[in-house]
Amino acid sequence: MKLSDYSCDVLIVGSGAAGLSLALRLAPSYRVMVLSKGPINEGSTFYAQGGIAAVFDQADSIESHIEDTLTAGAGLCDRDAVAFIASNARHCVQWLIDNGVTFDKHQNPPSEQPYHLTREGGHSHRRILHSADATGRAVETTLVSLALAHPNIQVLERFNAVDIITSDKAALPGPRRAVGAWLWNRQRERVETCSARSVVLATGGAAKVYQYTTNPDVASGDGIAMAWRAGCRVANLEFNQFHxxxxxxxxxxxxxxxxxxxxxxxxxxxxxxxxxxxxxxxxxxxxxxxxxxxxxxxxxxxxxxxxxxxxxxxxxxxxxxxxxxxxxxxxxxxxxxxxxxxxxxxxxxHYTCGGVMVDHQGQTDVAGLYAIGEVSYTGLHGANRLASNSLLECLVYGWSAAQALCATLDSLSAPASLPSWDESRVDDSDERVIIQHNWHELRLFMWDYVGIVRSTKRLERAQRRIQLLQAEIAEYYANFRISNNLLELRNLAAVAELIVHSALQRKESRGLHYTLDYPQALAHAQPTILTPITPR
The missing domain is CATH 3.90.700.10 (Succinate dehydrogenase/fumarate reductase flavoprotein, catalytic domain)
Structure with a gap:
């Protein structure tokens, strides 16, 4: 055990719309640390083009937004979650507007609302607020500028979260909860610790598990893998949206x-x-x-x-x-x-519709550990995400998680000391080509075997390949000093295994999961839920 390198009230892993909106809502009362794997704006939010779905038009309705979402989700959405998000959409988007995000307006606006609303696939009405075709950039740059200027928000760029530290690992009394994380400082090339009253995963999705993706390089499933290792359930990871x-x-x-x-x-x-x-x-x-x-x-x-x-x-x-x-x-x-x-x-x-299971406040199965945005499974997306509901989900859960954290943080404390990282038995590796080879092999066979059209034989073939890779990665991770590429490969392989496991459990075709062996949908849809045997 040693004194933590960093300490804060809330550690937020990820700097997109979910993480930054939460940070800004917490910052008036709490010290927040935001971890960014690359430059602070290098995430999926920045590259989002379309917009944010919310009911601003009098001809539209929240119920219509709910029904469109349920229809797109092919019978697998959680209606309560859909209603919760659609009902809170407008005030969360208004919060963005109040904080300086500009959306396109009509040149001659009608009296009831000034915004130019566009329509996207699956929507029955025009309800997409947008900033030309670079909505994500407008949102991200505004939130980044506000976060960097706030005295209670500290941003660490080019840091990876390695794993969640729970109270049992830190030998702390009381129920098991998240108390911090190990961080890989890419500039100093060393592992450091951060203690926190609560930890929030806002790391985005796992589309980088496929060879061809619209996502930036940072979308490597880190939060899903860390939550799984910490003991959290995941759901519906077979539903990967291909744009x-x-x-x-x-x-x-x-x-x-x-x-x-x-x-x-x-x-x-x-x-x-x-x-x-x-x-x-x-x-x-x-x-x-x-x-x-x-x-x-x-x-x-x-x-x-x-x-x-x-x-x-x-x-x-x-x-x-x-x-x-x-x-x-x-x-x-x-x-x-x-x-x-x-x-x-x-x-x-393009988008990971499943993820870490959470409640309406983003709370996972592990006390003190939250997950918001694409990393999470809220029940909103079902078997297929409706266009422009993703940024909306980030904003709504940034708001609801902030409410939950503000109600609980004062009763928690961050430990002064955390278990140090043991590098006494590892060596420097001169075989980085092995990591690159495994990386490319994984992404290629996931594209070929677990892509838009699947079969049981293809999935089983992918499963066998992943098991071999996992053994190699575990041996490599145990014996060599970590690096960004090794951490991402470890997480991608873990998420790939969960995706394939989920896909093999679904004996039907529904939404984004289409299998040649079970081309019809079952009469009753159920989410695919995976439970870790023990925290890793």
């Missing part, structure tokens, strides 16, 4: 073409120019993402081609440039003109 329209270009690894394009009239076409979505769903291009992604995947395989095409060139050029300036400029850099030609697209892993 239908990621740019297909050799120089663009993960550039997303927002669903708002289809909301404003963009059409999906085969290489010969013909439309295909009406053949799959009467809602056409505005069908939910799982339907559109499978349709694109099917047509690519049927025709033996590398991509399909997204076409909005029939709309006025000024309209396109005004509503989608970021996408327009980015595509011009690749020699593509959104106003004049169809754009090549393919599906890519």
């Amino acid at each position: 239908p329209t990621c740019l297909f270009h050799p120089q663009a690894r993960n550039f997303l073409l927002s669903e708002a394009l289809r909301g404003e009239g963009a059409l999906l076409r085969r290489p010969d120019g013909s439309r295909f979505m009406p053949d799959f769903d009467p809602r056409g291009e505005l069908a939910p993402r799982d339907v559109v992604a499978r349709a694109i995947d099917y047509e690519m395989k049927r025709l033996g081609v590398d991509c399909m095409y997204l076409d909005i060139s029939h709309k006025p050029a000024d309209f396109i440039r005004t509503h989608f300036p970021t996408i327009y400029e980015k595509l011009l850099g690749f020699g593509l003109d959104l106003t004049r030609e169809p754009i090549p697209v393919v599906p890519a892993a």
